Amino acid sequence: MCGIVGYVGKQKAAAILLEGLKRLEYRGYDSAGICVQQSNRLDVAKKVGRVENLVKEAAKQRFTGTTGIGHTRWATHGGVTDANAHPHVSCDGKIALIHNGVIENYAQMKSFLLGKGYTFQSQTDTEVLCNLIAYHLAKEPEAQNGTNRFVECVRKTLRHVEGTYGIAVLCVDYPSEMVAARKASPLILGVGDGEYILASDASALVSRTQNVVYLRDGEIVHVTPVSFAITTLDQIDVSPVVDKITWSIQDAEMGDHAHFMEKEIFEQPTALENTMRGRFSEDGSTAQFGGLNISAAEFRQVERFVFCACGTAWHACLVAEQLIERFARIPVEVDYASEFRYRNTPLDPSTLFLFLSQSGETIDTLAALREAKRKGYKALAINNVVGSTLAREADGGIYQHVGPEIGVASTKAFTSQLLLGAMFALYLGRMRDMSYSDGVRLVNALKGAPDLVRKALREAPHIREIARRYAQYRDMLFLGRLSLFPIALEGALKLKEISYIHAEGYPAAEMKHGPIALISEKCPSVIFATAGEMFPKVVSSMQEIKARKGPIIAIVTEGCELPPGIADEVITIPDCHEAVLPIVASIPVQLLSYYIAVERGCDVDKPRNLAKSVTVE
Numbered sequence: 001m002c003g004i005v006g007y008v009g010k011q012k013a014a015a016i017l018l019e020g021l022k023r024l025e026y027r028g029y030d031s032a033g034i035c036v037q038q039s040n041r042l043d044v045a046k047k048v049g050r051v052e053n054l055v056k057e058a059a060k061q062r063f064t065g066t067t068g069i070g071h072t073r074w075a076t077h078g079g080v081t082d083a084n085a086h087p088h089v090s091c092d093g094k095i096a097l098i099h100n101g102v103i104e105n106y107a108q109m110k111s112f113l114l115g116k117g118y119t120f121q122s123q124t125d126t127e128v129l130c131n132l133i134a135y136h137l138a139k140e141p142e143a144q145n146g147t148n149r150f151v152e153c154v155r156k157t158l159r160h161v162e163g164t165y166g167i168a169v170l171c172v173d174y175p176s177e178m179v180a181a182r183k184a185s186p187l188i189l190g191v192g193d194g195e196y197i198l199a200s201d202a203s204a205l206v207s208r209t210q211n212v213v214y215l216r217d218g219e220i221v222h223v224t225p226v227s228f229a230i231t232t233l234d235q236i237d238v239s240p241v242v243d244k245i246t247w248s249i250q251d252a253e254m255g256d257h258a259h260f261m262e263k264e265i266f267e268q269p270t271a272l273e274n275t276m277r278g279r280f281s282e283d284g285s286t287a288q289f290g291g292l293n294i295s296a297a298e299f300r301q302v303e304r305f306v307f308c309a310c311g312t313a314w315h316a317c318l319v320a321e322q323l324i325e326r327f328a329r330i331p332v333e334v335d336y337a338s339e340f341r342y343r344n345t346p347l348d349p350s351t352l353f354l355f356l357s358q359s360g361e362t363i364d365t366l367a368a369l370r371e372a373k374r375k376g377y378k379a380l381a382i383n384n385v386v387g388s389t390l391a392r393e394a395d396g397g398i399y400q401h402v403g404p405e406i407g408v409a410s411t412k413a414f415t416s417q418l419l420l421g422a423m424f425a426l427y428l429g430r431m432r433d434m435s436y437s438d439g440v441r442l443v444n445a446l447k448g449a450p451d452l453v454r455k456a457l458r459e460a461p462h463i464r465e466i467a468r469r470y471a472q473y474r475d476m477l478f479l480g481r482l483s484l485f486p487i488a489l490e491g492a493l494k495l496k497e498i499s500y501i502h503a504e505g506y507p508a509a510e511m512k513h514g515p516i517a518l519i520s521e522k523c524p525s526v527i528f529a530t531a532g533e534m535f536p537k538v539v540s541s542m543q544e545i546k547a548r549k550g551p552i553i554a555i556v557t558e559g560c561e562l563p564p565g566i567a568d569e570v571i572t573i574p575d576c577h578e579a580v581l582p583i584v585a586s587i588p589v590q591l592l593s594y595y596i597a598v599e600r601g602c603d604v605d606k607p608r609n610l611a612k613s614v615t616v617e
């Protein structure tokens with residue numbers, strides 16, 4: 001949600017900022033802007049719409065400076081206008097600032113500043129911050145104890161702030177310097193060869209350096225062309241740790257694909273291989289994880305899990321719940337992180353928390369983690385982005401290792417979470433009652449997942465044909481049973497978020513309790529009819545739909561015989577172990593949603609109103 005980039009170095013900043021913004025655009029695409037320090041001026045270009053609009057706007061000016069900041073906006077306070085686009089400049093022209101987050105007490109600060117004669121050009125909460133920094137700068141002209149006045153004014157301002165922020169600030173009086181700070185919005189400082197690049201995530205800086213410092217909440221970084229220094233809001237020095245990003249710029253590029261979503265769907269076999277690499281025991285009967293930081297003895301004391309997540313990651317939790325309850329016989333409760341954080345759920349001491357998040361920056365998931373930890377519970381995380389806030393704040397966890405996921409609609413991160421949920425169920429099961437031979441069978445099944453996904457992907461041309469026939473419907477139902485019910489939810493979410501077709505996911509049998517009223521020739525149902533004990537029951541649901549003239553797209557496992565004529569379309573997936581089935585069954589619904597959205601001419605990678613990482617409440 002909002003992308004931030006900053007540059008201090010020897011190169012012309014504008015081109016580097018624009019390049020970074022293109023890579024961050026998936027975080028917000030309402031407007032974009034840059035500000036470059038040009039000797040004694042702060043020159044700004046900003047424009048509503050995509051970064052390509054900003055590129056044209058910026059071309060009208062001559063940006064030669066080597067220090068600058070840039071921003072892509074996902075609007076919160078104030079409409080989508082040029083005036084509300086970032087960077088904002090203080091009314092005295094001294095301070096330029098970009099911001100990701102929400103300043104909750106901006107109204108009080110604004111009326112204070114209005115009383116002091118400060119003026120505002122926008123409706124944003126952000127503009128208050130730059131005017132407040134300018135106010136402090138004007139009020140305290142002298143440096144104190146050799147400290148940098150620019151940094152101190154930012155620090156002073158942030159002490160008054162309630163809310164969340166990732167900010168980067170320039171000051172006309174401090175050419176070639178940048179100050180940045182974070183609270184609940186991600187910021188990374190790339191340490192390059194004679195240059196520093198600040199960004200909301202690594203994709204914006206990995207083309208220039210793989211050496212990064214992950215800033216933590218409450219930290220302020222002061223960057224000059226030759227050095228950087230980190231302090232806390234309380235003015236305590238922080239020794240920076242420089243980490244290395246393990247992926248390269250090619251991983252964040254689209255290659256021959258039409259969209260990142262398509263690329264990421266087809267990357268899934270490799271992504272799953274990377275997720276499981278080195279994570280099975282030598283005897284081949286269980287999973288092993290390096291970073292859980294919880295002993296087997298402690299795991300044995302766990303009597304209940306609470307899983308929290310949002311959106312697609314929440315669907316992955318629902319599948320993991322079923323597998324853990326089945327293989328390890330430990331009760332699992334799944335909660336929306338946004339609900340958990342405000343409810344007062346009764347918990348007993350033997351509860352262990354697990355938080356799932358691709359980005360590791362979703363604000364509700366982080367708040368739920370903090371709430372669990374505040375109550376004294378241990379919290380684990382499954383997370384893709386290395387060094388994320390979630391990864392750092394959890395007591396232990398498992399990285400997904402699927403590389404950057406850029407498409408706003410999550411695909412490869414989801415199936416990797418499904419795989420890790422199954423591996424975690426195996427790990428816990430083997431600590432309890434699962435036998436060696438059952439463990440070996442499950443390990444072998446999980447190892448086969450990438451090839452089964454490859455096979456499922458071969459149906460893509462057939463699914464594309466189906467998508468052509470169904471792209472103009474207005475409503476769709478997705479139905480599945482047991483572990484395929486969460487995949488029905490996920491299919492419905494994928495379809496609605498990228499194609500804007502209204503879609504709902506239900507357990508197939510639940511249809512009779514309400515959703516059946518929607519069935520008509522105008523409302524198709526996508527229904528999982530896979531081999532197993534539920535097959536005859538799902539076929540009954542299909543009969544009920546057919547009796548009401550509802551079109552049916554059936555997703556069946558190889559060898560399943562449907563009654564003749566019952567399905568209008570049939571998509572076949574390979575038959576597989578129950579722990580792998582949700583992974584394989586995800587492929588056709590991802591492809592169907594993707595091709596329908598393409599057919600409807602939707603902007604698949606940047607669906608309207610959405611942003612990849614939800615860092616505001």
Ligand code: F6R
Nearest residue numbers: 311312313357358359362409410
């Ligand atoms: C949907 C989607 C979202 C995310 C949700 C949580 O395709 O991607 O529903 O799953 O915003 O994001 P993370 O996993 O980053 O916490």
